[in-house]
Amino acid sequence: MDKLIITGNGPLDGEVWASGAKNSALPILCSSLLAQGPVTLGNLPHLQDITTSLELLGRMGVDLVMGDKMAIQLDASEVTECHAPYDLVKKMRASILVLGPLLARFGKADVSLPGGCAIGSRPVDLHIRGLQAMGANINVENGYIRATAPGGRLKGATIFFDVVTVTGTENLLMAATLAEGTTVLENAAKEPEIVDLAECLIKMGARIRGQGTDTITVEGVERLHGCYHDIMPDRIETGTFLVAAALTRGRVRVRRTRADILEAVLAKLEEAGGHITVGEDWIELDMKGQRPKAVNVRTAPYPAFPTDMQAQFVAMNAVAEGTGRVVETIFENRFMHVQELNRMGAKIALEGNTAVVTGVDQLSGAPVMATDLRASASLVVAAMIANGETMVDRIYHIDRGYECIEEKLQLLGGKIRRVPG
Numbered sequence: 001m002d003k004l005i006i007t008g009n010g011p012l013d014g015e016v017w018a019s020g021a022k023n024s025a026l027p028i029l030c031s032s033l034l035a036q037g038p039v040t041l042g043n044l045p046h047l048q049d050i051t052t053s054l055e056l057l058g059r060m061g062v063d064l065v066m067g068d069k070m071a072i073q074l075d076a077s078e079v080t081e082c083h084a085p086y087d088l089v090k091k092m093r094a095s096i097l098v099l100g101p102l103l104a105r106f107g108k109a110d111v112s113l114p115g116g117c118a119i120g121s122r123p124v125d126l127h128i129r130g131l132q133a134m135g136a137n138i139n140v141e142n143g144y145i146r147a148t149a150p151g152g153r154l155k156g157a158t159i160f161f162d163v164v165t166v167t168g169t170e171n172l173l174m175a176a177t178l179a180e181g182t183t184v185l186e187n188a189a190k191e192p193e194i195v196d197l198a199e200c201l202i203k204m205g206a207r208i209r210g211q212g213t214d215t216i217t218v219e220g221v222e223r224l225h226g227c228y229h230d231i232m233p234d235r236i237e238t239g240t241f242l243v244a245a246a247l248t249r250g251r252v253r254v255r256r257t258r259a260d261i262l263e264a265v266l267a268k269l270e271e272a273g274g275h276i277t278v279g280e281d282w283i284e285l286d287m288k289g290q291r292p293k294a295v296n297v298r299t300a301p302y303p304a305f306p307t308d309m310q311a312q313f314v315a316m317n318a319v320a321e322g323t324g325r326v327v328e329t330i331f332e333n334r335f336m337h338v339q340e341l342n343r344m345g346a347k348i349a350l351e352g353n354t355a356v357v358t359g360v361d362q363l364s365g366a367p368v369m370a371t372d373l374r375a376s377a378s379l380v381v382a383a384m385i386a387n388g389e390t391m392v393d394r395i396y397h398i399d400r401g402y403e404c405i406e407e408k409l410q411l412l413g414g415k416i417r418r419v420p421g
């Protein structure tokens with residue numbers, strides 16, 4: 001297993017670019033199953049999760065061709081298998097996103113249950129209930145969701161989500177595009193990645209309105225066609241680099257990104273003492289050499305503060321002036337980084353779903369272990385300012401979601417290298 005070796009090296013300074021968003025690319029790759037013609041995607045990030053998705057789609061018979069400027073063309077004209085096997089689904093929960101498209105286009109799907117993961121149990125009951133409301137017959141047996149649509153086509157329905165779910169909204173949105181009649185998704189997630197997916201589906205010929213609000217209306221059509229779409233920038237990767245700047249008292253400009261989708265995060269970084277300037281496609285944070293101030297954070301669905309930035313803010317608070325309370329309301333077990341940060345000398349106490357973080361003057365390097373994607377990111381950014389050497393183990397988690405993490409941090413002056421293992 002590869003490891004990252006990081007030596008704390010003072011303020012990060014310089015420019016990096018944001019890659020395409022993992023959480024937009026994953027549903028959009030799956031949406032190619034809906035189209036009778038080639039879907040070409042630009043700005044796809046080079047991530048393990050993307051490779052896993054391409055392997056999954058390839059096994060189903062989707063024809064994959066590398067296009068110009070690293071764009072990938074996916075042609076699902078000849079799908080041969082409506083089956084997502086456990087060996088791939090276990091690597092990546094987002095594989096559940098093939099369920100809606102397969103059922104909508106082919107009237108059948110056989111998808112392994114994703115199961116729990118380090119951050120929580122993460123059930124998919126709302127995906128299943130929504131598809132049942134659209135007429136699907138679904139049996140969960142032997143660890144698989146086996147679904148069929150009577151007569152081969154789903155029917156439009158009004159679906160109310162008890163809990164705001166991002167991939168649940170995406171699965172039902174994709175399913176609704178080819179259903180007979182109108183579907184209304186109420187209490188839908190409003191994340192920018194859902195808007196990106198809807199925009200791609202509209203380019204394929206889907207009739208969707210209300211994306212980005214909590215009510216999305218979809219008028220089903222008989223068929224969708226191919227299109228070209230560029231994946232939006234990754235707001236979580238962008239936010240992670242800005243936190244790295246704040247915590248090392250440095251200055252980082254992130255290019256090829258968007259400030260309008262990071263408002264809650266930027267507000268907290270400003271509260272922490274960051275001087276933020278934004279341009280058309282860049283965001284810069286400059287700490288002017290000052291230590292960050294601890295901030296209180298409460299995670300909630302978009303447009304509130306994202307759970308995917310929680311671990312990085314715990315790391316920033318760990319070296320900040322004062323005490324910050326970080327409340328996690330989305331996932332029941334998303335504090336696996338706390339123990340590891342404490343091994344680096346942080347003073348963090350857990351009280352139920354709240355991490356009470358008292359900033360210390362100095363962290364010290366230590367061997368630590370990554371347990372999930374954003375926990376890994378928090379350990380890496382903390383190591384950037386720690387005294388001495390930190391070895392982050394199990395970094396396959398970070399490779400799921402951060403493209404060229406060590407190269408980008410090196411560009412900013414970070415002392416980080418990968419050791420193959």
Ligand SMILES: CC(=O)N[C@H]1[C@@H](OP(=O)(O)OP(=O)(O)OC[C@H]2O[C@@H](n3ccc(=O)[nH]c3=O)[C@H](O)[C@@H]2O)O[C@H](CO)[C@@H](O)[C@@H]1O
Pocket residue numbers: 022023026093094120121122123124125126127128163164165166167168307308330331332
């Ligand atoms: C690939 C992707 O986009 N992943 C993101 C997506 O995950 P994901 O879509 O899996 O997360 P959800 O928005 O579905 O989860 C939100 C909450 O709803 C609960 N729930 C969800 C579905 C369901 O059927 N039943 C149920 O109870 C979950 O356990 C959780 O407590 O949104 C999360 C919340 O912003 C992010 O952390 C993930 O990075």
Ligand SMILES: C=C(OP(=O)(O)O)C(=O)O
Pocket residue numbers: 023093094308373374401
């Ligand atoms: C939890 C995350 O991803 P996933 O839903 O793919 O596990 C994440 O991106 O932080």
